[in-house]
Amino acid sequence: AVAGGRVFIGSDDQRLHAIDLATGRGLWAFATEDMIEAPPLGREGTVFFGSADMRFYAVDAASGAQRWRFEGGDQFLGGANWLAASGELPARVIVGCYDTKLYCLEAATGAKLWEYTTDNYVNGTPAVDPEGGGRIVFGGCDAVLHVVDGASGAGLERIELGEDCHVAGSVALAGGRAYFGHY
Numbered sequence: 001a002v003a004g005g006r007v008f009i010g011s012d013d014q015r016l017h018a019i020d021l022a023t024g025r026g027l028w029a030f031a032t033e034d035m036i037e038a039p040p041l042g043r044e045g046t047v048f049f050g051s052a053d054m055r056f057y058a059v060d061a062a063s064g065a066q067r068w069r070f071e072g073g074d075q076f077l078g079g080a081n082w083l084a085a086s087g088e089l090p091a092r093v094i095v096g097c098y099d100t101k102l103y104c105l106e107a108a109t110g111a112k113l114w115e116y117t118t119d120n121y122v123n124g125t126p127a128v129d130p131e132g133g134g135r136i137v138f139g140g141c142d143a144v145l146h147v148v149d150g151a152s153g154a155g156l157e158r159i160e161l162g163e164d165c166h167v168a169g170s171v172a173l174a175g176g177r178a179y180f181g182h183y
Contacts, residue, residue: 001039015029030064048080073098076097090107096125098123100122140167
């Protein structure tokens with residue numbers, strides 16, 4: 001991720017690295033207890049990312065200090081996405097986990113607002129439809145394309161893709177369509 005003149009990248013060395021975009025100089029490294037395959041998300045001075053250590057983190061983009069962490073039931077290998085504050089709802093981070101759940105966390109505190117359970121791993125970055133009232137679209141290793149309400153976490157639609165059509169990557173949205181690959 002690139003944000004605020006910095007590049008943020010996870011590594012198999014179990015650290016999230018912050019690098020100055022202009023000079024390439026390392027600024028700080030935040031250590032976890034396992035590899036970081038998930039692409040980070042940089043928003044509002046915070047970097048959000050998951051680790052194979054079964055935790056999802058929020059760290060200060062300037063200093064690398066931990067703001068909060070959330071314990072999942074398995075690895076976080078996919079990226080997170082952002083839902084802006086809306087009405088009574090705070091800014092939220094949406095992230096999938098290998099524990100078969102999609103989590104909605106309050107961006108400022110890491111408090112779990114809701115979870116949506118699938119039938120298998122969730123390891124791609126969920127897409128947020130800004131024109132669809134905050135609907136979230138994602139696939140999973142359960143061979144289903146899921147559409148979830150961003151406010152409540154209620155399932156809106158389950159599109160069965162067929163046996164062996166596991167969606168191990170991210171979904172992109174454009175022009176009222178979802179784009180994704182599967183096995």
